[in-house]
Amino acid sequence: MIPLLTRIIPKRHDVWSMGRTLLRHPVGLRASFTTRSDNLDDLLKAHLGKPKLSVKEISEFISTSHGKDIVYKDEYRDFLRFASQQLSEIKDKEELFKVIKAGVRYNVRDMLFWHNLIAVILNNIQLLNVFERVNVIATLSDNKICQSMLPELAARIPRLHQDILKALPVMDGHAITQVLYMALQFDDKTLIGKAVDAFTAKFRSIEDVIKSTSSNVDDIGRISFIAFALKSKFQSIPPQILAEVSAKQLSPEVSWRGLSLIYNVYTSQSFNSSTAISQAGNVLLEKIRKDPIDFDSASSILTAITREGITSNHEVYKAILTSIEEQINSAGVSLLIEFDGRNILQFLHSVNKLRNVLQQDKELLDGFFVYFGNLIEEGNVVSRFNLDEMKELRALYSKQSDTLNNAKFQERLAQHLKLLELRSKHPLTQRMYTVNEDRELVEVEGPNARRK
Secondary structure, eight states, X not given: OOOSSGGGOOOXXXXXXXXXXXXXXXXXXXXXXXXXXXXXXXXXXXXXXXXOOOHHHHHHHHHHHTTSGGGGSHHHHHHHXXXXXXXXXXXXXXXXXXXXXHHHHTTOOOHHHHHHHHHHHHHTGGGOOHHHHHHHHHHHTTSHHHHTTHHHHHHHSTTHHHHHHHHGGXXXXXXXXXXXXXXXXXXXXXXXXXXXXXXXXXXXXHHHHHHHHTTOTHHHHHHHHHHHHTTTTOOXXXXXXXXXXXXXXXXXXXXXXXXXXXXXXXXXXXXXXXXXXXXXXXXXXXXTTTSOOOHHHHHHHHHHHTSTTOOOOHHHHHHHHHHHHHHHHHHGGGGGGGOOHHHHHHHHHHHHHTTTTOGGGHHHHHHHHHHHHHHHHHTSSGGGOOHHHHHHHHHHHHTSOTTTSOHHHHHHHHHHHHHHHHHHHOGGGTTSEEEOXXXXXXXXXXXXXXXX
């Protein structure tokens, strides 16, 4: 273990409490979005006592409990597992969309829930027309946990690619935005090419953008992302005009994914806009009091606003860090599902840059390195890193103080690196090497094991 703040380092066997105790007790935003409710506790018990739950009960409880302490309880995880078993009862597309929107909007952290929901989507795919199928995929792509499942989902929907191409000429601005957003996520070059033509034909002026985004606040982030990603093809609306419209259209109803798109586009060199970023900061501060930010969006936004030359309200930095701190202290192992090598690195690089900005919060900033250092040392998130990411992580920790980066921790990182290197050299024998209980790199014995 890293010997910093030892009074808050968890016991090795206490996996469930790992996230709850690694950082100091939270302050600031905690009271504003984690108010306890006896009514919610009673309702949770009532739901768990029923033989089955309706779709309405599932989606409404996910919505009502969001941002409350109850979502960190073991009983809430039991509710999600119970709810996931009921999803097969969905019989119409209205119920299906209701659950999808609730799960994405309120960041359900349960892999079984999402696996079962995607199975239900495939079982009921005949109920959805091509516009609704695109809507499902585009909506799910805003959820970090679902993203890895979407290519398979899209591949298993019959004639999805052909039907989209056929329907493009009659799609409205919102549908075309979703198609192109989805195509960019999948890097589908054929679909991107056709969708760009439909997109530029539909959005000829700023008035077209305003009309399309007036009923869906997340479209402004997607359109900004599309215009940025394809700027050589999308020249009818100047970036500064689009930035001004984005600032006016933003509201706390925007999703965290949508807000992170705004931040990343308008902190870029070619689309830089202090107007859009200032309004995004105002929206963030209002939204985060009731809606805890997910880790992937937090990492993305912090990366954007710690870029060289970007200035941002210090309250924004602190609000994001405090929200993540609260979730680490409360969510325990359920938070691990949101982590991967990329977003952990983004987050820690941003934290490192903020040392000069938030000098009075050294304990908080160090605490994040302690938290992820413990997860990595224990091996809980090592599989989320590729070889290059692990090398970058090692270099980042080497810049920290000895208390955050002692010899024992460096030895552990070296073992992980060696393991990743062996796996990269022997892709057919990825499971032949492991780390034993004494933290020694060993070769797995077996009929298919190969000697080094």
